[in-house]
Amino acid sequence: MAIIQGRPVGILGTGMKLPLKVVTNSDLEKQVDTSDEWIVQRSGIHERRMAQAGESNAALAAASAREAMRDAGVDAGDIDMIIVGTNSPDTLFPGVGPVVQGMIGAGRAGGMDVQAGCPGALFGMSAAAGGIASGIWDNVIVVGSEVMSPLIDQTDRGTCVLFGDGAAACVMGPWREGAMRVTHADMKADGNKSGMIEFPGGLAAEPASERTLREKRHFLKMNGREVFKFVSKELPDYLANFCQSCGITCDEVDWWIFHQANIRIIEKICERMNIPMGRVVINLDRYGNTSAASIMLALHEAREDALIQRGQKILISSFGAGMTYGAMLVES
Ligand code: UT7
Secondary structure (H helix, E strand, O other): OOEOOOOOEEEEEEEEEOOOEEEEHHHHHOOOOOOHHHHHHHHOOOEEEEOOOOOOHHHHHHHHHHHHHHHHOOOHHHEEEEEEEOOOOOOOOOOHHHHHHHHHOOOOOEEEEEOOOOOHHHHHHHHHHHHHHHOOOOEEEEEEEEOOHHHOOOOOHHHHOOEOOEEEEEEEEEOOOOOEEEEEEEEEEOHHHHHHEEOOOOOOOOOOOHHHHHOOOOOOEEOHHHHHHHHHHHHHHHHHHHHHHHOOOHHHOOEEEEOOOOHHHHHHHHHHHOOOHHHEOOOHHHHOEOHHHHHHHHHHHHHHOOOOOOOOEEEEEEEEOOOEEEEEEEEO
16 A cells, blocks of 8 residues: 555655766766767767765765755754665665764664665655654655765766766655645565676675676676666556555656656656656666755755645655665655
């Protein structure tokens, strides 16, 4: 059941932080055998950000969390939990969540990471919604934060042109007048397809060795074509069923926030579901695929740009390594 019961749950504020360095498609033309034309036609991406020294995952996450707290009018001392959706933690442990807790001085908060592929922040928001609705937590910061660039083989044209770094956050808490309200959420996984996107080397299954380095097992591996097919096939029916379980038709959704992986995937889903592209939030042209940060960045920018108006329905969905996917319905 997708409906969130118990205390009404709100999104009280949002924020974001991007690395300063912009990497354009023409920069990548000098790095690998690619072209601006190929990247734009096949993905819709024009540029992305790349973290430099001092812009760790935790630093970006903390900066976005501070902005979200300012926006929400909530102090660090009021935070009960920090959940960071990430696939590129600075270290396997400690997680980014506990480090952010220390950085922002959230004295009484817990902190943890959700590692669930690109939907990590969406899964984190769902967990936060459950915790707030049931009364375990009052205020929760959920961050999507990625510094993927060191985890990507910068000589692999199949992946290095797609991903970007960045972080965005929201503060969730008991719903109050004027805040967006989270009403429904659903999360799925299909572990039998886990080989489509993986990071095999340097961990317990394949501890770092000369072989893992030589064979570049310590970089993201993705079968892009298979991911494309899987998502284009699964997501439309899944999202239509999700809408039904929320008691609405797809036409009643005012704004669609999809994981910003590839404009062609989004177009394909929209074509199959008869969703006009004018109702879709797009920022992948500027940031590329920022993995778990992507839906958070899009949500924050859609609020900042006043795309989202009072009384509208926003459907947020994501997919990624696992394979995982999920959806959330929010009313503004
Ligand atoms: O957030 C994680 C979820 N991941 C995704 O959503 C990724 C989903 N997949 C995709 O976005 C697309 O499949 C890609 C953008 C990764 C690739 O697009 P495609 O249309 O599926 O291309 P392809 O993999 O079928 O490759 C077509 C050709 C190949 O050459 P041949 O075999 O036809 O000679 C590739 O080697 O394009 C070549 N190619 C490139 N050419 C220039 C692959 N990458 C590049 C490149 N520049 N960067």
